[in-house]
Amino acid sequence: MNIKAENLNKQYTKKNSTDVKILKNINLEIKSGQKIALIGPSGAGKSTLVHILGLMDRPTSGKVYIDGIDYFDKDNKYLHVIRRNYIGFVFQFHYLMPDFTVLENVLIPVWKDKKLKLKQVQDILNKAGVLHRQAHYPSELSGGEQQRVAVVRALINNPRIIFADEPTGNLDGQTGLEIENLLFDIVTDIGATMVLVTHDENLAKKTDRIIRIIDGCIL
Ligand SMILES: Nc1ncnc2c1ncn2[C@@H]1O[C@H](COP(=O)(O)OP(=O)(O)O)[C@@H](O)[C@H]1O
């Protein structure tokens, strides 16, 4: 899917305080199937931008078009359906549900989808190297294994856009590299568009395009 942002602004208004402008007139276009890196210092507005492009948060002004459609015209319930069907997120922290097993955690996004067979889900867990952990709870896994499961969960329903917000920020170098490769492999396999937030210039170089953001502006 193609994503286009036009004149995006985000600001927070607090009583008895000046407004805080987080995003300032952002314009960008990401072509369908493109992998882009969003790079910039902490506090630059990367996560805020990703939340808006991923329809999790609304801008103060401006538009986001996904395949030409302005979804911010719709209510939150509608946005939820679009996210569930077309968008996958991987965050710095895995947000797996502690009371569910690995297999249950990755089945949650697809439990209504009768076409997706248990065997297919297990094939993807196998590819991610965590099939032997399917009956375990998240707390029984290493940080790297937890993040592998989070990647599988984000990609299980074949999303057309993936947002990965510092997906390896919490892991050591080697483990982080393995997660990155897993993410790139699966995203390439399914031909999705990817927006990857990172501090890591080497990782950013693996994408098709680097977008730099500083103090809420694209350079
Ligand atoms: N709810 C909020 N109210 C006020 N300021 C916020 C809020 N959420 C985020 N911010 C501020 O927005 C700025 C950008 O945050 P963020 O998008 O998380 O940056 P990044 O992901 O690049 O580190 C930060 O200065 C942060 O403090």
Ligand SMILES: [Mg+2]
């Ligand atoms: Mg962030």
